[in-house]
Amino acid sequence: MKPIQVGLLGIGVVGSGTFNVLKRNQQEIQRRAGRGIEITMVADLDEARARAVVGPDVQVVNDARKVIANPDIDIVIELIGGYGIAKTLVLEAIAAGKHVVTANKALLAVHGTEIFAAASAKGVMVAFEAAVAGGIPIIKALREGLTANRIEWIAGIINGTTNFILSEMRSKGLDFGVVLKEAQRLGYAEADPTFDIEGIDAAHKATIMSAIAFGVPVQFDKAYVEGITKLSAQDIKYAEQLGYRIKLLGIAKRRPEGIELRVHPSLVPSKRLIANVEGAMNAVVVQGDAVGTTLYYGKGAGSEPTASAVIADLVDITRLHTADSAQRVPHLAFQPNAMSDTPILPMADVVTSYYLRLRVADQAGVLAKVTGILAESGISIDAVLQREADEVGGVDATQTDLIILTHDCVEARMNVALAAMQALPTVLEPITRIRKEELA
Amino acid sequence: MKPIQVGLLGIGVVGSGTFNVLKRNQQEIQRRAGRGIEITMVADLDEARARAVVGPDVQVVNDARKVIANPDIDIVIELIGGYGIAKTLVLEAIAAGKHVVTANKALLAVHGTEIFAAASAKGVMVAFEAAVAGGIPIIKALREGLTANRIEWIAGIINGTTNFILSEMRSKGLDFGVVLKEAQRLGYAEADPTFDIEGIDAAHKATIMSAIAFGVPVQFDKAYVEGITKLSAQDIKYAEQLGYRIKLLGIAKRRPEGIELRVHPSLVPSKRLIANVEGAMNAVVVQGDAVGTTLYYGKGAGSEPTASAVIADLVDITRLHTADSAQRVPHLAFQPNAMSDTPILPMADVVTSYYLRLRVADQAGVLAKVTGILAESGISIDAVLQREADEVGGVDATQTDLIILTHDCVEARMNVALAAMQALPTVLEPITRIRKEELA
Numbered sequence: 001m002k003p004i005q006v007g008l009l010g011i012g013v014v015g016s017g018t019f020n021v022l023k024r025n026q027q028e029i030q031r032r033a034g035r036g037i038e039i040t041m042v043a044d045l046d047e048a049r050a051r052a053v054v055g056p057d058v059q060v061v062n063d064a065r066k067v068i069a070n071p072d073i074d075i076v077i078e079l080i081g082g083y084g085i086a087k088t089l090v091l092e093a094i095a096a097g098k099h100v101v102t103a104n105k106a107l108l109a110v111h112g113t114e115i116f117a118a119a120s121a122k123g124v125m126v127a128f129e130a131a132v133a134g135g136i137p138i139i140k141a142l143r144e145g146l147t148a149n150r151i152e153w154i155a156g157i158i159n160g161t162t163n164f165i166l167s168e169m170r171s172k173g174l175d176f177g178v179v180l181k182e183a184q185r186l187g188y189a190e191a192d193p194t195f196d197i198e199g200i201d202a203a204h205k206a207t208i209m210s211a212i213a214f215g216v217p218v219q220f221d222k223a224y225v226e227g228i229t230k231l232s233a234q235d236i237k238y239a240e241q242l243g244y245r246i247k248l249l250g251i252a253k254r255r256p257e258g259i260e261l262r263v264h265p266s267l268v269p270s271k272r273l274i275a276n277v278e279g280a281m282n283a284v285v286v287q288g289d290a291v292g293t294t295l296y297y298g299k300g301a302g303s304e305p306t307a308s309a310v311i312a313d314l315v316d317i318t319r320l321h322t323a324d325s326a327q328r329v330p331h332l333a334f335q336p337n338a339m340s341d342t343p344i345l346p347m348a349d350v351v352t353s354y355y356l357r358l359r360v361a362d363q364a365g366v367l368a369k370v371t372g373i374l375a376e377s378g379i380s381i382d383a384v385l386q387r388e389a390d391e392v393g394g395v396d397a398t399q400t401d402l403i404i405l406t407h408d409c410v411e412a413r414m415n416v417a418l419a420a421m422q423a424l425p426t427v428l429e430p431i432t433r434i435r436k437e438e439l440a
Numbered sequence: 441m442k443p444i445q446v447g448l449l450g451i452g453v454v455g456s457g458t459f460n461v462l463k464r465n466q467q468e469i470q471r472r473a474g475r476g477i478e479i480t481m482v483a484d485l486d487e488a489r490a491r492a493v494v495g496p497d498v499q500v501v502n503d504a505r506k507v508i509a510n511p512d513i514d515i516v517i518e519l520i521g522g523y524g525i526a527k528t529l530v531l532e533a534i535a536a537g538k539h540v541v542t543a544n545k546a547l548l549a550v551h552g553t554e555i556f557a558a559a560s561a562k563g564v565m566v567a568f569e570a571a572v573a574g575g576i577p578i579i580k581a582l583r584e585g586l587t588a589n590r591i592e593w594i595a596g597i598i599n600g601t602t603n604f605i606l607s608e609m610r611s612k613g614l615d616f617g618v619v620l621k622e623a624q625r626l627g628y629a630e631a632d633p634t635f636d637i638e639g640i641d642a643a644h645k646a647t648i649m650s651a652i653a654f655g656v657p658v659q660f661d662k663a664y665v666e667g668i669t670k671l672s673a674q675d676i677k678y679a680e681q682l683g684y685r686i687k688l689l690g691i692a693k694r695r696p697e698g699i700e701l702r703v704h705p706s707l708v709p710s711k712r713l714i715a716n717v718e719g720a721m722n723a724v725v726v727q728g729d730a731v732g733t734t735l736y737y738g739k740g741a742g743s744e745p746t747a748s749a750v751i752a753d754l755v756d757i758t759r760l761h762t763a764d765s766a767q768r769v770p771h772l773a774f775q776p777n778a779m780s781d782t783p784i785l786p787m788a789d790v791v792t793s794y795y796l797r798l799r800v801a802d803q804a805g806v807l808a809k810v811t812g813i814l815a816e817s818g819i820s821i822d823a824v825l826q827r828e829a830d831e832v833g834g835v836d837a838t839q840t841d842l843i844i845l846t847h848d849c850v851e852a853r854m855n856v857a858l859a860a861m862q863a864l865p866t867v868l869e870p871i872t873r874i875r876k877e878e879l880a
Contacts, residue, residue, distance in 0.1 A: 021730045025590050031655055031778035032587045034766060129585075135731035137585025144584075145569075145577025147472045148751030150465050215471055273713060273737060290461045291575035291748035294738035297713060298731060308731035311588030323763045326474060338471035 003036030007067035010079040017303030103130035109204035112218035127313035135305030136298040149288030153253035160280035161196035198227035206250030215334035222344035226264035267436040348412040357432040377417040443476030447507035450519040457743030543570035549644035552658035567753035575745030576738040589728030593693035600720035601636035638667035646690030655774035662784035666704035707876040788852040797872040817857040
């Protein structure tokens with residue numbers, strides 16, 4: 001049987017890795033897939049770069065449409081990224097009857113509904129294991145491995161850049177800005193790190209997982225997104241003293257009223273396995289009603305780890321492309337005619353617990369006022385830590401840090417309480433509020 | 441489309457869980473699978489117990505062959521266990537053209553070759569996600585999620601009973617016998633715990649993973665199996681002081697000379713995620729050449745976690761049963777005609793590092809003699825810890841514990857060195873030897 005022929009659009013870091021791994025492990029992969037899989041055509045604006053990677057035997061063009069138009073190509077890999085030309089090309093490839101493999105989380109989180117509908121109508125597959133958590137086969141675990149379960153929640157460290165920064169801030173006691181520069185120097189953060197540090201990349205991935213977990217459409221515009229730029233080494237230290245680590249989590253949770261979809265820094269109990277995921281590594285915790293807690297850990301980015309996921313999709317398509325689409329795994333895990341319209345909840349309706357840090361005047365009665373406001377709002381306190389300002393070094397000894405851990409309450413209620421506390425004359429600086437997840 | 445009809449052989453803990461989860465999540469599962477899946481017939485010697493679980497609407501018989509003979513049954517689930525009647529029934533179900541789902545690791549590790557050959561000849565599937573690590577979708581990850589990779593090694597905590605015992609021994613400083621009794625009282629260990637504590641159950645699972653990872657036949661008879669019954673709280677304490685935890689690992693490793701397949705207690709660096717897997721939880725680390733290190737964590741046993749895996753197999757079969765077998769995932773990940781004859785290495789050829797504890801006379805020159813023997817054997821030392829016997833409490837102060845960590849060496853060489861050290865008059869007790877894995 002002749003090898004499956006694959007066309008590659010965009011041969012940068014991941015594209016090169018995909019080409020190299022596919023070539024290096026050709027035999028191993030064919031022994032599994034039962035058929036050869038070959039990248040026979042590559043499109044890249046930088047033809048010289050492409051040629052340098054693929055050598056003389058592969059056709060290199062600078063026009064992606066030539067790949068899509070090639071009747072010998074069975075599968076098109078899109079590794080261009082972004083919502084622009086990538087979207088156009090993916091839709092054109094689908095229209096041309098090609099199966100598509102993409103690592104483009106932004107594209108799927110924003111335009112997934114349109115793309116999957118087009119693919120289903122045309123009877124082709126759009127595979128995207130590489131779009132979430134790099135080499136970790138989390139899409140397959142959610143779509144196939146846990147099909148027996150009613151998924152209750154997912155919480156993941158799904159952005160390596162921010163996890164690297166948070167790990168460095170904690171281990172070295174440095175502030176965000178300093179570590180970001182180091183991360184950029186080491187290549188863990190891009191020159192423009194906005195997508196990573198503002199939580200947008202994580203929100204794209206969380207959006208995709210929420211759809212697969214709960215059978216709802218991708219709704220990136222409904223996701224709450226908060227990054228790590230405002231975190232201080234001080235809060236990380238206080239959290240540690242209280243038995244927690246601060247991680248940027250992508251969270252998708254099923255509640256009777258609807259689905260929570262949010263990305264923000266979270267305190268996580270230090271004893272949880274996911275709290276101990278350090279550096280640029282990723283990990284996703286999935287809670288199912290039958291299986292209980294499961295966790296998936298690995299490299300969330302990088303050339304060959306991401307290539308590992310891209311190629312796994314190529315093998316899946318090689319196996320299933322002749323099967324009728326009813327037999328295939330649905331793009332979003334649930335049959336298109338069985339999607340749910342359960343709403344994504346606004347952040348004000350989210351229920352979680354909180355870490356609050358108040359810089360207050362070191363006077364009698366301050367704690368009473370603050371805790372009084374929480375009590376009036378019906379927010380119960382889990383723990384209080386008071387630190388003389390001089391303990392935290394260098395600052396005015398007439399000031400004190402008041403750290404409060406609360407039990408669960410609805411965000412709207414906390415917002416009201418925060419405004420009231422902020423209005424107290426004895427509260428000297430903007431209150432720091434970080435959400436807390438027990439993940440139990 | 442009429443629901444897939446499933447026959448269940450043996451409705452104990454896992455069988456009940458499977459029936460209950462399938463019923464409870466019926467809609468959720470159908471929304472994913474695109475078709476209903478129903479257990480319509482159950483065989484159990486205890487018909488009353490079966491009836492109590494399934495209620496009035498399901499056919500209950502005491503003869504498994506009636507299920508196999510039922511032409512309406514598409515899939516047979518075997519949850520009887522063992523190599524005896526279970527093997528006969530699985531082969532009869534295959535012969536009758538039924539797809540089979542089983543959680544029977546012992547059966548597959550010992551008779552897998554015969555069973556998979558029969559299934560391939562008949563064009564039916566034998567699915568066994570539940571046979572390894574319970575609810576963790578590790579079989580799917582290895583067979584499908586990591587197909588791009590040349591798997592280098594697998595190391596797993598794949599027996600919950602022994603991990604619970606080791607966790608208790610460490611946290612409470614108790615010896616094996618005491619904790620075993622507690623585990624039996626709590627239901628974490630069976631009345632006859634031999635299969636668990638002697639490492640046999642873990643070896644069955646490691647054998648299955650070795651086949652899937654490297655494309656070799658299941659060869660349980662070639663596995664090296666050593667349990668945890670000889671471990672002392674003292675060794676766990678010394679290991680901790682040296683920065684290690686002791687875990688019972690199932691290991692399958694690819695070496696140029698062949699494949700290592702072994703189950704034994706292992707020191708693992710405390711900072712590794714897998715070292716922090718406590719209680720009855722399972723975790724498997726997989727090292728692939730492209731993806732790097734990945735880890736999969738969850739409940740390795742229990743009614744509903746195992747049911748989660750059984751049902752995932754039912755859904756896979758529901759999707760693929762009409763597809764021709766060439767399109768299906770091969771039973772052992774590699775196409776039957778592409779299996780490798782790479783040999784399983786004898787334990788003497790295994791390369792690893794070691795923890796040694798010698799109870800020696802507290803005299804000058806003892807350490808010199810011991811390290812001299814290691815030097816002569818070409819075994820280099822990584823660390824030495826000497827503890828006055830009185831530090832470890834209660835024993836003769838003229839004795840000392842000598843703890844040595846070595847670098848990698850071949851097991852045969854270590855055996856020779858051990859014999860020489862044991863022969864020293866100043867070595868007062870049998871030497872404790874525990875293998876050490878850096879898992880880096």
